[in-house]
Structure formats: structure tokens, C-alpha cells
Amino acid sequence: MQAEKIYDRLSSVRFWVSLLLLGLALYGGVFLWRLYVFHLVPAEELPMYGSKVKHNDDTLRVAFIGDSWAEYHTTLRCDTIFVKKAKLFTDKPVKCTNRGKGGAMSKEIYYYMFSSMTVESPTEPDRCTQPLIEAHPDYCVVMAGINDCIFQRPLNYFKQNYRLILRLLLHNGIRPVVMQMPRVNDVMAIDYKPWHKRTPYHIRAWLLGTRSYRVPKYREALVEMLNETGLKDSVLYIPADKWGKGGWQDRSIFSWDAIHLHLQGYEVLDSCIASEIIKDWNLRNGKEN
Secondary structure, X not given: OHHHHHHHHHOOHHHHHHHHHHHHHHHHHHHHHHHHHXXXXXXXXXXXXXXXXXXXXXXXXXXXXXXXXXXXXXXXOHHHHHHHHHOOOOOOOEEEEEEEOOOOOHHHHHHHOOXXXXXXXXXXXXXXXXXXXXOOOOEEEEXXXXXXXXXXXXXXXXXXXXHHHHHHHHHOOOEEEEEOOOOOOHHHHHHOOOHHHHHHHHHHHHHHOOOOOOHHHHHHHHHHHHHHHOOHHHOEEEOHHHOOOOHHHOOOOEOOOOOOEOHHHHHHHHHHHHHXXXXXXXXXXXXXX
């Protein structure tokens, strides 16, 4: 009799419909949890660590960290370009190191600062930037935020992650170089994809209420964070108009995707960054520009 009841239950349409609905509810719960944690919650502040190296020479050391803009700086060997441009403004020895990860959000960039492990794949660029911080550069150029903008992360998410990046650098006596977000074509970055790939991004942005966020919003959010936290005077802030007034429409510096720079673009960018860093260093050390 008990076996017959079990058989009747298993053969019941209601039982299978209930099981299906339970599965969908669980899947929906996991999806919403992941959506909340990965797309809304800023990074958790990790315990600070100190630089292992303290330099006594007169070499000016500059590091670049961040997203694909920092990664391309490595791929195109722009450390050489930066040193060449810097030597136009100073007779000091200059050393440049860089490391980044294409597609990285500000949250990931912060966590990469706490990892010294290399990636497993020999064909993938290393994105772990803790060794660069521990090497104690004088300046660290932060290239972060474009992917937050493209993938429509909340402004508070961007602000809090960026704040943590700056706090760690300042804790180590490294002067952050904060780059204002350039006028990239963030719409094209999504809309050139096939419909089945771009639709989820638009749905997510609609669910998060971030569809109206564009480059100007993130620019304003960054300045707000610097003012709110009192960090404005502790960083070297470089407006995008100092090197790229035309934004993504200027094909003399931007590549075909209207998101990244080509080699000539890095020549322009690095010349500006080098000039601003040298002027800042001279000012802070009481030397004439």
C-alpha cells in the first residue's frame, strides 16, 4: 500500500510541477544573490600591508595598475615610451612598471592589489599588482572605472572601490595619480555585440536602475568621492582634457573600438602623465619646474 502511494505521488503532475517551481525559485534566489553580491556590493576592505622596499636613490619610480588601459600599457611596451617622455622633463633616472587586466572592474582591481600570485595560463597577462605596490613606487597611475561604466555598476560601488585603492596606496606612502575617465564610447562597447550577448547587459542595467549612468556621471562620482573623503589634496588628479579633448572621436589617439588607445594614443597619454608627475614631484620637493 505504501509503495502504491509513493508511485501515485511520483506520477502526479502536481508533484512534478511543484518540484519544477521549487527548482526555479532556488535558481532565481541564487541568481539574485549573485546579482546583488557581484554587481552591487563594493569590495570588502582588506588588512593593509606595507611596502618591503625603501629606496634611497634619486630614481623616480612610477607604476601603472588597473584595467585594459594598464594591460595595453604592458602589451605595447609603453614603459619605454613613458620613460622616454619623462626624460624630456627631468634629468632624474626614471623607472616604469605596469600591470593590468582587461575587463577588470574597480572591485577586481582592488583585490588584485592583494595578490602576488601569477596566473596559471602562460598566455594570459599577469594581473596581480601587489608586487608593484611592495616595490614602493613614488607614483601609481590608477586606470580604473571604464568597465564600471560600460557594465553599469552603481556609482557608490565605483566610489567605494576607488576609495579603497587610494587608501592602500597612501598607506604605503605612494602618491596616487587619478585619471579622470576619458570620453570613451561606452554605448558602442555593448551595442556592437550580437543581440543575445548585449540583451543581458541591458536587462541587468534596467534591474539595477543604472541605465542612465554614462561617463559624465562616473566623472562626477569620482570627484565627489575625493571631496567627501578629504583625499583630493593627497592625489595627483589629471583631467582627460589635458591629453584627449576629442575623446573617442579623435582617431589620432583612439583605436577602432572607441574604447582603447592605439600606440600613438599612448604616446600622447604618457607624455601628459609624465609631464604632470614631474611638475608635481618638483613642486613637492621644492624645485623649479
